[in-house]
Amino acid sequence: MNNVKRSKILLATFLLAGAVVTLFSFYPKNDKLFSIAKNLDIFASLIRELDSYYVDEIDPDELVTVGINAMLAELDPYTEYIPEEDSDDFRMMTTGEYGGVGAVIGNRLGINMILMPYEGFPAQRAGLRVADELLRVDTVQVVDKNTGEISTLLKGPANTEVEVEVKRGEDTLTFNLTRKKIVISNVPYHGMVDEETGYIKLSDFTTNASTDVIQAVQALKANGATKLILDVRDNPGGILKEAVKIVNIFIPKRREVVKTLGKLESVNATYATELSPIDKDIPLVVMINERSASAAEIVAGALQDYDRAVLVGRKSFGKGLVQSTVPLSYNSQVKLTTAKYYIPSGRCIQAIDYSLKDEEGNGKSVPDSLRIAFKTKNGRTVFDGAGIEPDVEVDSRSFAPITYSLVTRSLIFRFANEFALSCESIPAAREFEVSEELYHEFVEWLQDKEYDYVTRVEKTIEDLERYAEREKYFEEIRDELASLKERVTHSKEQDLITFKEEIKDALKDEIVSRYYYQQGIIEASLDTDAELTKAVEILGDTELYAQILSPKLRE
Template structure:
C-alpha cells in the first residue's frame, strides 16, 4: 500500500511539473506547439503506412480523404480543391467553366453516361445533342463503365473533340464534333411582365455578375410598364455576397448597411453598404423564397425584409449565415474556407446549424426556435435569428406523392418525355402547352408495361405496426382489423395513377416543355398555378395590404 502511495505521489508530482512547464508557455506558443506536434504525427503516420501497410497505398487518395474528413468535421462549406479539380471552384466564383453546357448523369444499369439537360445556346444544344443521348465515345475512347465523363467533356476553351452517341429511336450511332466554350450559366433565365402589370424576374444564382443582368431585365420591364415586381429566388443557393448587395442597392437608398461580416481575423470582418443611387425606391416588391433559398439569397431577401422594402413570401429559407473565401495553397490547390458569419441590417444572423457545438456522436442539429432571439426591422417589426429568413406570408409547402418520387427515380417520366419528343417535332408555346388526357393514358400504359413497382409508406407503416402488435401480444385480438386495413391499403397502381394524376401530369408537362424551351420554358410551366406567385400578385395589387404587412400593427406600437 505504501509503495502504491509513493508511486501515486511520484506520478502526481510529475503531472504538476509538466503542467508548470506548459503554463510557462504563452497560450499562443502552446497552440503552435500543438499544431506542430500533430502535423509531425500525421506526417509519420503517412510514412509508416506507405512503408509497412500490407497493400500499396495511393498517397493522393489516402491523404485527400484525410483532408476531406478533417474539413467536413468543421462545416460542409470548407472544401479543398487540388490543382486538377478547380472547375467547380471556378464555377462557384465566376459562374463559368470550359465545357459543352449540359447536365449529364451516369446510368449504372446501362454503364453509360446520359445527356439529361442541355443548356440553351450552349455547345451541347447547338451541336444537336438531346436528352436521352447515351455517350459512347470521346475521340475514339470507349466510355462504357466510365462514371467520370464530365472531366473529359470539360477542358480548354476553343478545343474540340468528336463525340459518338446512341440516341433512342435511332438505329445507328450519331457523331458530333463539339467545340468547348466558356459555359456561362444564365443567372436570369426568365423575366416577363405578367398580368396586372406585375413584373417577374427569376434570379437563380449570385455567381458571376448577375447584378448586370438583373439591372438590364428590370429596366426592360420598366419600359414595358410594370407597376410592381416579383423577385423569384426559390432554390437559389447563393454565390457572391457583393452581388446580393449590388442588387439590393437597386431598391434602397445610398449609404444603407446591407450586411456585416464578423470573423476571427480583422480582414474577415467588413461592412457592406449601398454605394450607388438606386433604380427605384417606390415600386412595390415581393420576394419568393423557399427552403432552397440560401446564402447570398438570404442576404438579399433578409435585407429587403429588415429594411421593410419588400414582402417576403414562401417558406423559411435554408439558414446559411456563413461566409467563405478562397485561399491559395501549394501545388496549384485552393481551399474555400469559412472565415466569418454575416449579419443583416437588423443585426441578426440567419445561420440555422451550430457546427461548433456538436452532439456526442458528432451530428449537428438546427438551432431550436426557443433559443433564437428577437430583432426588429427598420419599422419595428419583429424578426428572429438562427433559422433562415421567415417569410411575411407563409405558403404551405406541398410534398410530392410517393409514387412521383419512384417514377422519377426509375426514369419513367424522363423516358416518356424522350419518346414524346420523337413523335412531336414541335409543340405549342410554353405558355400554351397542355398535356392531354390521351397523352396521360399513353403514359399510364408505358408505366404498366414497365412492370413498375414502388413502396407505399402506408404499407411500410402497417407492417411495422403489425410487428409491434405481435410483439406486445395484441395481434390475436386485432387480426380482423388488420386484415380489413390491409385490404383497403392494397397496392393498386391503376388507382394511384388516377388519384395522383394532377401531380404526375405537372411533372410530365415540365419535363416535356423543358425539352423544347429549356430552362425558360420550365419556369413558365412551373408558374402555372404557382401558389407563391398567386399570393405575390394578390399582395402587390392591393396597396392597403402591402402597406399593412410592412407596418408594425397598432397594438404592438409603444
C-alpha cells in the same frame, strides 16, 4: 502514382518536418503555436514511416488528402480542401464560367446521357437533345465511364474541337462541336406573369449575378411591369458582393446590407449600397424556401429588414457563415469559414452551431429559447438563429405516392423521350397542355411497366401490424386489420384517375424540357406554382401588401 510525383510529395513532407523542428526553438511549450508545430511534426513523421514500413505500397497523395478532409470535417461542412486537380471545377462554381460544350450530363437508367443542353451554346446549337445517350467523346468510348470522367473529356479550351457520338432512339449520330467559353446566366428565366407583374428566377450568385438581375428588371419594366417577384428558391448562394449589389437595385445608396465579423480584423467589414437604386418603390415579393442559402438569404433578409419586400414561401436554410479562399502550396487551396454575417437588423441567421456537436458529431441547432428578437425598420419583430422566416408561409407541395413512383422510376422521363422522338414541335411552353388523349396514351404505355408503391395509409397499417405483434395484440385485432387492409389496398388504375392532374403537370414539365430546355420548365410551371400564385395575390392587394410591411397599419 509515378516516382517523380511520389518523391515530390515525400520531399515536401520532409521539408515540412524540418521547418517544424526549426519552429520548436522559437515557441514556449505552453504556446498554441508549439502545439501546432508539434502535431505537424508528428504527421510528417507518420507519413514518412508509413512509406518506409507499411506492408503494402501506399499513395502518400491520397493518404494526406484523406487526412486533411477528415480534419476539416470536424469543423463545418463549408470548410474544404481544393487540390490542384479540382481548381478548374471550383473556379467554374464561383464564376459560372468554363470552356466546354454547354450541357449538363448525368446517368439515368444506368445510361450516361445529356440531361440538359444550355440554350444558345454549342451542344444545343449542334442539335444534341435531352436523353441522347453518350457513346464516344473523340476517340474515347464513354459508355462505362463515370459522368465526372465524361465531363472532363467534354471540357477544354475555347475554340477547340470535340467529336461526340450519341444514340438517339435506334439511331447513332455524330456531332462535331467547337468548344466555347460557357458563361451560365444567374437568371435562367424572366418574364411577365400577368400584364402587371414581372417575374425573375435567380438561381445563383456567381460573377455578374447583379448585372443579370438588373438587365431582367429593366426588361420587365420596359414590358410594362409595375410589380416584381424575385425568386431565390433553391438558390445556394455564392458571391457576397453580388448579393449587396442586388439589394442595391431596390434600396437607396449608403444603406448597410451586411457586415461580417470574425476572429481576424482583416475579415471584419461592412458592405453598404453604393449606387442609386433602379427602383426603390416598385412593389416587390421575394420567394424563399428551405434551400435558399447564404447570399440568397442576405438578399431576402436585408429586403425584409428594410421592409422593402414581402417574403413568401418557407423558412430558408440558415447559413450565416462566410467563406474565404486561401492559397496553399503546390497550387492547392482551402475554402474556409472566416466570419459570420449580420444583416441590417443586427441578426445572424446561422441555424447550426458547429462548435457544439451531438453524440454523432453533428452540429447542434440553435434552440428556440436562445433565439433573440430584432426589429425591422418599421418595427416588425424578426428572429436570429434559424434562417429567414417568410412573412407569408406557403406549405410545400406534396405528391401522391403514384406520382413519386412514376418520377423516381424515370417512367415519365422515358415517355417524354419517346414523345419527343415522334413529335417535332409543341406549342409555347406556357401554352402547352397534356391533353386527355395524350394522358390516355401515357396510361396505355404504362400497362407493361413496373411502378408499384405503398401509399401512406398502407404504410400506416403495416406499422400498426408490426406494433400489434410486438405488443401481443395482433391476434385480437387480426380480422379488423385484414378488413381494413382490404378496403384501403390501392388500385393503380384508380390512382391514375384520382391524381391525374398532378401526374399531367409532371408530364408537362418533362415534355416541355425537350423543346424549350430550362427556361421552358420554369415558364411551364408559372400557372401551377402555389407560392407564385400567393405572391401575385399579395401584390394584387395593395392594402394587404402595405399591412404586411407595416405593423402600424394592422392596428
